[in-house]
Amino acid sequence: MPVTDLKLLCDAAEEAGKIALRYWQRDPKAWDKEDGAGPVSEADLAVNTMLEQNLRAARPDYGWLSEESVDDPARVDAEQAFIIDPIDGTRAFLHGDGGFAHALAVAQAGRIVAGVVHLPALGMTYSATINGPALLNGAPITTGNRAEIDGAEVLTSKLSDNPSQWKRGVPGYHRHFRSSLAWRMCLVAEGKFDATISLRPAWEWDTAAASLIAERAGLVSTDRQGKALRFNAPVPQSNGLVVANPALHAAFLNELSVWPG
Template sequence: MTDLELILEAAREAGALAVSARDKGLKIWSKDGGSPVTDADLAVDALLKTRLRQARPDYGWLSEETVDDPARLDTARQFLVDPIDGTAAYLKGKPWFAVSIAVVEAGRPVAGVVLAPALDETYAARAGGGATLNGVPIAPSAAVHLEGAAMLGDAKMFAHPAWPAPWPPMRVESRNSIAYRLCLVAAGTFDAAIAMSPKNEWDLAAADLICAEAGAALTDHLGRGFAYNEAIPLLPSLVCANRALHPLILSRVGHIDLPQR
């Protein structure tokens, strides 16, 4: 079984568990930083950790819901996992949450799956093999102008008066799951996605490969690509778009000074 086949099977099991756990009722509490977590997050994490590490015991492990073990830094390949990305939507009964699983080698994802179980959408990719949605190849949109673009991001951010030049009129929407947002751009459902706040490696790794294989561009706001399995698994920002819009967005956000990891 290939890595992609393995994580596809595991993601399907995890997605089914997430849906059934929400249907049964959740126990909810807050992490140290104040963000919500549920018993389902931990149950899905445990399922994936058992399933994947039994199949690949030599792979490292980095997950939102597992205490980080620096031993992963010395492994040749790693699983990067977000058991339930988009917990806020998950808690509210919305469909915009996803299971995100990537296999990383030498700092880059080589297999990735983002599965949105409530929407029956499975995005998948392997390095050099293209990207798919439910088995059908995907590609980003052909939009060439920001005006009128379908943008995923914070509407208040775009409307802020501090921008050197106002953003043109755009259709701005939000989706809680970061991984799912990026997949929507990779598939051409939206034209671009922007976030000017730090994101964790497990949020982006699988979707990064899906975007690359689909033909979308994903970088930080300075146009730099991402490396994974770092000692501090935090990324400063994200700009994701088709190849025409990506440089137009960078020209508007590149002046922003954000903390680096």
């Protein structure tokens, strides 16, 4: 990984934010994707176009995986690959909520080696490299150390309240929600919440950048079965997501039902 990759991602994320804010709270055109894949807007596509043009021009030998681009299977054979979510939290974006993010990462040999999660409306930029600290606006962040699920502050969806997802019934955590999965992971990385879990399949573009930030802050990020996250896979999706400090992560894995994947 060239030492300039993190700066490249940060600069691209800043430009993405400028584009997104030109549409934000101005009633951009939006529509639903096929197969219940959620909403997309003209802002998502404008950001994606800029990112693909700029990043691929800067690193023409890197593969490309983005939520808003047609997948090119050749990316799997690339030594490095960009993994991009042009706007993570499109629902929040369309409702005028500032909790949307641009999530940009570089993967190498299945691992994320540089990642940026930028929230332009909130003036927040999380970042990390594989050998450096997790940062928020340039300052180091660290996670909390809560070990018990009961009483934990957890970012997740209503699906987590379904008893079928748990071995012994729903634990006594306090559920919170943010539209952007990348931001949820970063909020845990900075200790604002104790954990985030997703009991649905999680796409790589939602988790790639933030997984490195979480790791460098001291968190463990796996699928719901405890398998390590790997990136730039042929099918770019994990079987759910569990992100927490090591003790709390182990507690969640002990309580969650095992679903095939």
